[in-house]
Every structure is written in C-alpha cells, then in structure tokens.
Amino acid sequence: MTTGVERGGAAPERYAGLAGWLLPLLYFIVLALRLHGHEPFELDGDEGLNLIKAMLVGQGYGLYAEIWSDQPPVFTLLLSTVFDCFGPSVYVGRLTVLAFAALLLWAAWRFLAALAGRACGHLGVALICVLPYFTRLSVSIMIGLPALALAMLALAALVGWHRRRSRTALALSAGLLALSVGTKAFTVVLVPVIVFVLILAERPGSAGFGARLRPALVWLALFGLVGAVIFAASVTGEGYGQLSAGHVQARTLAAFRDFSFLAEVGRYRIVPVLFALAVLGTVLGWRRGDQLVLYPAGWLACALIALSGHAPVWDHLTLLATLPAALLAAYAVTLAARAGHAGLVAKGVPRGMAGAAVAVTLLLVGTLAYSSARLQKSYPFRTRDTAVTAAQAALVAQLSGYAGRVRWLYTDRPMYAFRAGLAVPPPLAVVSWKRLQTGGLTGTEVARALAVWRPELILLERFAWPDLDAYLVGHYRRLPGPARLYRRADLE
Numbered sequence: 001m002t003t004g005v006e007r008g009g010a011a012p013e014r015y016a017g018l019a020g021w022l023l024p025l026l027y028f029i030v031l032a033l034r035l036h037g038h039e040p041f042e043l044d045g046d047e048g049l050n051l052i053k054a055m056l057v058g059q060g061y062g063l064y065a066e067i068w069s070d071q072p073p074v075f076t077l078l079l080s081t082v083f084d085c086f087g088p089s090v091y092v093g094r095l096t097v098l099a100f101a102a103l104l105l106w107a108a109w110r111f112l113a114a115l116a117g118r119a120c121g122h123l124g125v126a127l128i129c130v131l132p133y134f135t136r137l138s139v140s141i142m143i144g145l146p147a148l149a150l151a152m153l154a155l156a157a158l159v160g161w162h163r164r165r166s167r168t169a170l171a172l173s174a175g176l177l178a179l180s181v182g183t184k185a186f187t188v189v190l191v192p193v194i195v196f197v198l199i200l201a202e203r204p205g206s207a208g209f210g211a212r213l214r215p216a217l218v219w220l221a222l223f224g225l226v227g228a229v230i231f232a233a234s235v236t237g238e239g240y241g242q243l244s245a246g247h248v249q250a251r252t253l254a255a256f257r258d259f260s261f262l263a264e265v266g267r268y269r270i271v272p273v274l275f276a277l278a279v280l281g282t283v284l285g286w287r288r289g290d291q292l293v294l295y296p297a298g299w300l301a302c303a304l305i306a307l308s309g310h311a312p313v314w315d316h317l318t319l320l321a322t323l324p325a326a327l328l329a330a331y332a333v334t335l336a337a338r339a340g341h342a343g344l345v346a347k348g349v350p351r352g353m354a355g356a357a358v359a360v361t362l363l364l365v366g367t368l369a370y371s372s373a374r375l376q377k378s379y380p381f382r383t384r385d386t387a388v389t390a391a392q393a394a395l396v397a398q399l400s401g402y403a404g405r406v407r408w409l410y411t412d413r414p415m416y417a418f419r420a421g422l423a424v425p426p427p428l429a430v431v432s433w434k435r436l437q438t439g440g441l442t443g444t445e446v447a448r449a450l451a452v453w454r455p456e457l458i459l460l461e462r463f464a465w466p467d468l469d470a471y472l473v474g475h476y477r478r479l480p481g482p483a484r485l486y487r488r489a490d491l492e
Helices: 018-035 045-058 074-086 090-116 118-129 134-138 144-164 167-181 185-201 209-234 237-250 261-265 270-288 291-308 315-346 351-372 390-400 415-420 433-437 443-453 466-475
Strands: 409-411 457-460 476-478 484-488
Touching: 018 090, 018 118, 018 134, 045 074, 045 090, 045 415, 074 090, 074 144, 090 118, 090 134, 090 144, 090 291, 090 315, 090 415, 118 134, 118 315, 134 144, 134 315, 144 167, 144 185, 144 291, 144 315, 167 185, 167 209, 185 209, 185 291, 185 315, 270 291, 270 315, 291 315, 390 415, 390 457, 390 484, 409 415, 409 443, 443 466, 466 476
Parallel strands: 409 457
Antiparallel strands: 457 484, 476 484
C-alpha cells in the first residue's frame, strides 16, 4: 500500500502553510468574538468541576491526594497553568478549549491534505464543524475535545513518518497520543490502530519480520514511556482508584443504560450519511492502496466497538466515532467529485464548466447535510444560553461579596464558586451525577467532610441531599432569598 502523498500530486508540498490554517483560524476568531459579551453561564455541569479543580491546583492543593478527581490530570494541570499566566476566568478557560478545537481542525486538514489534497482537507474541516455537538464542545470547558485534538495531532504527525521516514515525527506522534490519553482515556482506542498500521506499512525486506516491527515497537515504547511519566508524576496510589472505580461501576447501573451512543446521535440524520460515506471511503482507500486511510478507518471501528459496550455515553463521547467518520467521508466525497469531474471532461464538457457543476453539487449536498444536522441541538448560543441570567448574576454578586472574608464555599454547582472567586473543599470539588449514582459520594459522606473542612457557606442547587439536611439544621442557617444558600451558624 502507498500513502496518499506517494500517488503523484495528491497532496501539496506545503500542506502545513496558510491554506491549512485559514479555516481553523477563522473558526477560532468567529467563536471567540461571539463568546465575548455573550458568554453562557454554564454549558455543562462538568465546566464548573474542571474550573474549580484548576483553581485549587493553582492554590497548591494536590490533585488526587487532596482534590478528588475521576479524570486524568493533563487538562487540569494545563488549565491551572493558563490561569497562572492570564488569570482565572471562564472566558480564558473557554478560549483554551477553543484553541484546541482550532488545532484539531488544522490537524485534520493536514492529515487529509496529505491523503487526498487540499480540497479534501477543506471539505473535512467543514464536515467536522457541522458534526453534532462539535461547535458546542469547542467552547465548553471539558476534556473530551482537547483529548481528541491531541489525538488528531498525533495522526497528523504520522504523516511525517510515512512521507519522510522522520523519526522525530514518529516520536512526536507517540508523545501527543500519550498526552491525549492523559487528558481523557477514551483515545486509548487509537493505540492498537497505530501499531497495526505501522506494522502493515513496513514492506518485507532482507532484514526480515523484525525490521517490520521496529517502527511500531519504537512508537509503542515512547507512548508508554511518556504516559508512565505523566501518570507517575501526577497521580498518587489513591488516585488510580479514583480514576477507575466509578467508570467501571457506571457500566453496570440501570440509570445509565438509556445514555447510549445510538441514543445520543440517533436524532441527527447526518450521522448515518457520514457512516455510509465512511464505509465507502474505507473501501476506496483500500482499493487505491492509501495507507493513511487505515488510521481513521481503524479508529472508527475501535471507537464503535468501545462505545457499544460503554455506559453512559454523553454527547462529548460521540465525537470519538463521528470525527474519524467525517475524515473518511471527506475522502470519499473528494474522490467521487474528482471522478465526476473527470467523467464530464471525458464527455467533452469544458473543464471550467465541469468544475462548476461538481462545485454546485457539493454545495447543495453540504447545505442539505448542514440543515439535516439540526445544529440548534449543538450550537452554543441559543437564546437561553446567550448570557448569565439576572438571578445567576445576583447570586454570583452576593457570593463575591464574601471573597476575602470566608475561606470555603461548599456547593454542588462549583461554577458559582469559581465565578465568585471562592474555593471549594478539595475532597468535594467534584460532585457529579456519576459519582453519586455509583456510590462514590453520599450525603452522609458530604456531612462528614463538611465537619472536617467547616466551610463558612454552603450553596445547594443541583441535587437533593436528604442525608445532609439533618447536619445543616444543626450547624447552618439559611440566608434570605430564593437560593439554597446557608451560612455557618457560629458566624451569626
């Protein structure tokens, strides 16, 4: 098999130039400007969890040792570093994730341009932008999209290995995927895919089968080394239990069975079209002998296998499968467009008219795909999300008035604590539905932690805490107002 770049002009020589950055940069600028002055209060409950963890790390508290967390460390540590440089704010956090989204688009363009030319790269970027949930996740302070961006960069780096036998590119790919898994572990599905393709791409030679294994073994060793360093440097022994226990147990709970992959993407008619085109792209790539096609094809297959047995599948997890499907769909459409253009020219149609006919057809197909995606489900600036509501602003202002006067605010919606500049007791930084449903946290345990940390304020909004009510009655007084805001009784 050959790479796309070996097929005589399929990819540009300077595919990492301005053409590749144009659409991702435009995407970043447009959403950054749209966010400015129209910032949603909270796009997902995980936003507050990620923000407050980064704040606590910046204050010197240890991740896993003091701050409870069931996610890998890379994003939290990176976000904390960004806050050290630019100051802690929700806008800065969203721009950080948006930068990852732009990098993902550039990496996808680079990969597709190497496979089938610039037009394929542009089409792939356009398809990714209309994927369900992609736009919303581009400005949500969550870990799924940054992990996928790093994984896409790892694939883009492999182009350098296949094209120039660059050892630097091979090592860079291994390190980037290790960082991706250290951000969110679901991208580990790419490890067997990369190893398999690296082995398959090596032609048998005089050195024998061992020589064919060498690139894959080198990549795997570097991936393992970087991953080991990441986790050894940031995860304590207790942290490994936090990372695994809840996720394993969640798969067995009836409460999560309705949150399946098909349930999440089934409402989007564009998804089955993408998957059909992905199958076509895989077949065409195999017949043409394009090695690079095997990466998104294997990624898609492993992702579907993993997601079919996983629960719950939230919206950000669906991109693990729809992203490689978009890459393969762009490849298939590009080849089909070229074949149609060549066919029209062969029948005597002038090249200009043939190109215009193909372009109009693609525009119509793209318009239909865009409308059928029903992007109002994933677009982050719906009417109810356009700004912080008056009630939310008033509560944040009330809490901000305590900044510098109190040490701790316990809340089950830490976005309020972060916006008000108040710290949350580290063991209670992550109060998620999954942690509650899997028994990782109960009202009794919360009351026990509150007795130790003695927060001056408590704000309850998301969850009912019957076991906590008795403790509140004896130790806290509810403040006037609609919010369930309590102040420690001995401070009155």
